[in-house]
Amino acid sequence: MCIKPNYWPIITCIIIVILLGYGLTQDPRVLPSALEAKPAPKFELTDLFSEKHKISNSIFKEHYTLVNIWASWCTPCRVEHNFLTKLKKVQPKLQWLGINYKDDVEMARTYLSTLGNPYDYAVADEDGTFGMAWGIYGTPETFLIDKKGRVLHRHAGVINEKIWKKEFAQYIR
Amino acid sequence: MIPELGLLSLVIALMFSILSASVPCWPLRYRSDALSIKPWLYAQTAFVLLAYALLTALFITSDFTVLYVAENSSRLLPWYYRMTAVWGAHEGSILLWVTILSLWILVFTARKTVWEGEPKEKMLSVLSFVQAGFLAFIIFTSNPFLRYFESKLPDGQDLNPLLQDPGFLIHPPILYTGYVGFAIAFAVAFVALLTQTFNQQWARALRIWTQVAWAFLTLGIMLGSWWAYRELGWGGFWFWDPVENASFMPWLTGTALLHSLVVSEKRGQFYSWSLLLALITFSLSLLGTFLVRSGVLTSVHAFASDPARGIYILAFLSIIVFTSLSLFAAQSGSFSKPIQFEMVSKETALLSNNLILFVLMSTVLLGTLYPLMMQMLNWGKLSVGAPYFNAIFAPMMAIALALMTFGARASWREDSFKSLCAKVKIEFALALLACILLAVTTSLHSMAFMVGVGLSVLLIASSLWQLKLAGRGFPRILPMVLAHIGVAVTALGIIVNMSLNHEADVAMSLNDVIQIGPYQAKFVDVRNRTESNFDTLTGTFQILDSRGKLITSLEPEKRYYRLRRQLMTDAAIYTTPFRDIYIALGNELSDGRYGVRLYDKPFIRWIWTGCLLMVLGIMVSLYNRSEKHVY
Numbered sequence: 001m002c003i004k005p006n007y008w009p010i011i012t013c014i015i016i017v018i019l020l021g022y023g024l025t026q027d028p029r030v031l032p033s034a035l036e037a038k039p040a041p042k043f044e045l046t047d048l049f050s051e052k053h054k055i056s057n058s059i060f061k062e063h064y065t066l067v068n069i070w071a072s073w074c075t076p077c078r079v080e081h082n083f084l085t086k087l088k089k090v091q092p093k094l095q096w097l098g099i100n101y102k103d104d105v106e107m108a109r110t111y112l113s114t115l116g117n118p119y120d121y122a123v124a125d126e127d128g129t130f131g132m133a134w135g136i137y138g139t140p141e142t143f144l145i146d147k148k149g150r151v152l153h154r155h156a157g158v159i160n161e162k163i164w165k166k167e168f169a170q171y172i173r
Numbered sequence: 174m175i176p177e178l179g180l181l182s183l184v185i186a187l188m189f190s191i192l193s194a195s196v197p198c199w200p201l202r203y204r205s206d207a208l209s210i211k212p213w214l215y216a217q218t219a220f221v222l223l224a225y226a227l228l229t230a231l232f233i234t235s236d237f238t239v240l241y242v243a244e245n246s247s248r249l250l251p252w253y254y255r256m257t258a259v260w261g262a263h264e265g266s267i268l269l270w271v272t273i274l275s276l277w278i279l280v281f282t283a284r285k286t287v288w289e290g291e292p293k294e295k296m297l298s299v300l301s302f303v304q305a306g307f308l309a310f311i312i313f314t315s316n317p318f319l320r321y322f323e324s325k326l327p328d329g330q331d332l333n334p335l336l337q338d339p340g341f342l343i344h345p346p347i348l349y350t351g352y353v354g355f356a357i358a359f360a361v362a363f364v365a366l367l368t369q370t371f372n373q374q375w376a377r378a379l380r381i382w383t384q385v386a387w388a389f390l391t392l393g394i395m396l397g398s399w400w401a402y403r404e405l406g407w408g409g410f411w412f413w414d415p416v417e418n419a420s421f422m423p424w425l426t427g428t429a430l431l432h433s434l435v436v437s438e439k440r441g442q443f444y445s446w447s448l449l450l451a452l453i454t455f456s457l458s459l460l461g462t463f464l465v466r467s468g469v470l471t472s473v474h475a476f477a478s479d480p481a482r483g484i485y486i487l488a489f490l491s492i493i494v495f496t497s498l499s500l501f502a503a504q505s506g507s508f509s510k511p512i513q514f515e516m517v518s519k520e521t522a523l524l525s526n527n528l529i530l531f532v533l534m535s536t537v538l539l540g541t542l543y544p545l546m547m548q549m550l551n552w553g554k555l556s557v558g559a560p561y562f563n564a565i566f567a568p569m570m571a572i573a574l575a576l577m578t579f580g581a582r583a584s585w586r587e588d589s590f591k592s593l594c595a596k597v598k599i600e601f602a603l604a605l606l607a608c609i610l611l612a613v614t615t616s617l618h619s620m621a622f623m624v625g626v627g628l629s630v631l632l633i634a635s636s637l638w639q640l641k642l643a644g645r646g647f648p649r650i651l652p653m654v655l656a657h658i659g660v661a662v663t664a665l666g667i668i669v670n671m672s673l674n675h676e677a678d679v680a681m682s683l684n685d686v687i688q689i690g691p692y693q694a695k696f697v698d699v700r701n702r703t704e705s706n707f708d709t710l711t712g713t714f715q716i717l718d719s720r721g722k723l724i725t726s727l728e729p730e731k732r733y734y735r736l737r738r739q740l741m742t743d744a745a746i747y748t749t750p751f752r753d754i755y756i757a758l759g760n761e762l763s764d765g766r767y768g769v770r771l772y773d774k775p776f777i778r779w780i781w782t783g784c785l786l787m788v789l790g791i792m793v794s795l796y797n798r799s800e801k802h803v804y
Contacts, residue, residue: 006505009449010498013456016542017491023469023545024483 034135035151040067040143041133045123048100048108055097055121061129064093064172067143068119069131071103072111074139080158081115087164088118094172098122101131101139144168176239176318180228184273186220188306189213193301197294210297214282217304221275225268228317229259237329240321241265247331247705247736253342258332260345263466263482264317270462271307273349274356278304281357288376292364301358306489331706331736338587340400344393346422351390351461355423355455356384358430362451363497366504370413371444376437379451381798383434387427388791394420395784406742408755408772410670410780412561418541419461422534426454429530432523440585442520444508446527452497457534459490469545515587522580529573536565567621570664574628577657578635597635604631615673625668648797656790663783669776676773680766688719690752690773692724693717698760699767707734709743712758712767716747729758753777 003011035041040057047053059065068084070077088096098119100108105124111121125131134143142159144152152171157162193210228241232255237243245261253768260266274480278300288296311317343691361379365371398410430450435777436443450608463469465484514520538559547555582596594601608627636654644651677689681696688694710731716724734741747754759768 006502010502013498016326019545020487022549024480
């Protein structure tokens with residue numbers, strides 16, 4: 001196929017415009033997690049309510065686990081908390097791990113005792129090393145871990161009914 | 174009342190620009206021969222300027238019932254930032270774009286050119302069409318005069334702290350003047366293709382308009398780089414950020430256009446190239462405007478994303494680009510001429526120059542759009558950064574530097590490789606000497622480094638020698654010499670800086686001394702202070718020479734802007750011709766020490782000095798031409 005060189009600029013531009021048009025339909029802020037479909041990074045953190053007790057990856061065996069990263073200083077987390085409490089009631093098979101991120105332990109404990117504690121396991125990541133290993137860049141973030149300890153999905157931001165149905169529900173049958 | 178007047182002004186300006194755009198397109202029997210659209214263009218400019226002035230007035234008086242003012246200003250902001258906060262976010266900056274386009278149109282309308290009469294009316298029609306498109310965009314999607322009466326906040330949200338810096342006062346207007354100025358070249362090329370008219374006289378006139386726009390664009394990019402260096406706290410000068418690339422691409426093709434027009438003016442050749450480059454450069458300007466505001470690419474530079482605005486600009490961009498490039502596809506055939514030069518000649522050098530710059534522009538374009546393409550084809554998310562761009566730019570710049578040396582010395586039409594080599598043999602020896610000296614005095618023996626430095630020195634030496642050879646004819650080639658030396662100086666600055674810069678990231682307590690470059694930095698004081706709209710932690714560092722004598726004191730700050738609750742690093746810099754010492758203050762650590770970043774940046778000022786030389790070259794060229802009357 002022999003196209004006259006005069007036509008190459010316009011053809012290239014048509015291709016670029018199509019590409020940009022596609023780009024407009026995407027949300028540039030959505031960033032998929034690099035961990036998806038990979039085993040969750042190994043961790044060992046202290047229980048929020050009992051300093052001697054340590055919690056690690058071993059809890060992932062035999063259960064689907066919801067790992068929720070939150071903080072008492074995080075206002076959106078407070079908004080999400082209501083939904084999480086409701087979700088806890090309708091999802092009995094799901095195990096919950098709450099990671100208190102870069103927070104003051106006392107304030108975290110007060111937060112949970114006043115607002116309610118949906119977490120089966122609550123731990124504290126005070127310096128953020130857990131966050132770094134899991135690729136967290138803000139709160140709240142939620143991971144769904146399967147029975148073999150692999151990351152199924154990650155959502156960055158507040159979870160509500162719609163997002164749960166769209167992104168998480170499909171994994172739990 | 175004033176905001177409403179502002180919006181009304183814009184609407185009136187839009188009406189005039191629609192008139193100016195459409196009337197020249199009507200067949201002659203529907204309009205009077207004597208009807209000139211010039212008064213409408215003057216009116217259009219006046220009303221846009223009025224709207225801009227009114228918005229500025231709203232900022233100065235801190236009228237927070239206007240949403241845009243409330244989001245970007247505060248009563249505590251110093252007056253010079255209040256005046257310039259007008260272009261601090263999307264709505265105001267696009268109004269600035271339109272205002273600058275109005276001013277360009279004003280100058281183009283008023284000036285006597287070679288295109289007077291029919292061609293000029295058509296060109297003004299094209300320019301008015303662009304103007305109308307942007308005015309409609311502002312009125313319908315980005316109105317800066319929107320009111321918001323429900324706010325109960327006592328003050329505005331303050332200008333983004335990253336923008337509260339002198340660089341912000343000058344970089345956007347100057348950059349836009351360059352960016353937008355290529356619209357003139359676009360209009361000329363469009364009409365040239367439409368009426369199948371282009372000759373050496375047109376090329377000469379077009380060259381001057383392009384030179385002015387290019388000079389402003391060069392200056393604007395340089396200011397952006399300088400500002401980022403001072404402002405961002407870690408001394409980088411270029412990040413291959415999508416928005417930076419968006420300004421760099423028109424610069425690359427603009428440079429090619431300038432050179433192509435030289436051949437068009439002097440030899441009557443390369444008409445198709447010149448016209449295509451003129452169309453593409455402005456199209457890239459529009460593409461840049463799109464990328465920054467549509468949310469398609471994330472960038473530290475980008476304005477808030479809004480798909481509705483993105484769709485509008487993309488549609489507008491498509492109309493302009495498709496129309497002009499289709500016209501090119503259909504009509505440029507009439508400009509092709511038989512080749513009148515040999516393999517080794519100045520023409521070939523300039524043709525290669527066009528090709529190289531085109532390839533560089535395509536490289537940047539590909540790198541910028543690649544992440545988007547990957548996503549579209551579902552190949553995952555990827556970011557393209559410095560490693561890709563540097564890998565391609567380095568070898569091509571080396572080729573370009575060599576070409577510049579030989580091309581400038583080559584004869585028109587016919588030359589030979591042997592005679593070219595003979596011409597540059599002294600400079601070549603000099604460059605080789607410089608390389609050897611460098612290899613001996615510094616610890617760097619990388620081939621790439623030496624080749625880069627050697628070629629830059631070769632270009633400088635060759636240009637200077639050419640100046641000497643020109644004797645009394647030197648004013649004529651002085652612009653070229655200055656600009657080429659400017660490129661070499663910038664290249665040299667980049668190469669040396671990237672190879673020899675040094676960073677120290679340490680924890681310091683008071684009275685600690687650390688070696689940085691050939692100096693010693695002593696941490697002597699740290700204190701808190703409160704200013705109008707920010708609180709600051711200021712550290713004092715004494716710079717001592719190798720014998721312990723005090724040279725200067727540097728005071729880096731860590732600022733907390735209260736209204737936006739934003740933390741900012743304000744680095745302190747000690748500048749000398751051959752290096753900068755750059756200090757940024759970090760946080761106080763748990764043991765009472767402070768995190769401090771010290772940088773030794775050799776040759777960094779050369780990068781921007783080179784750009785200034787390029788602009789100086791243009792100024793000399795315009796001065797040379799100022800004796801002639803019409804362009």
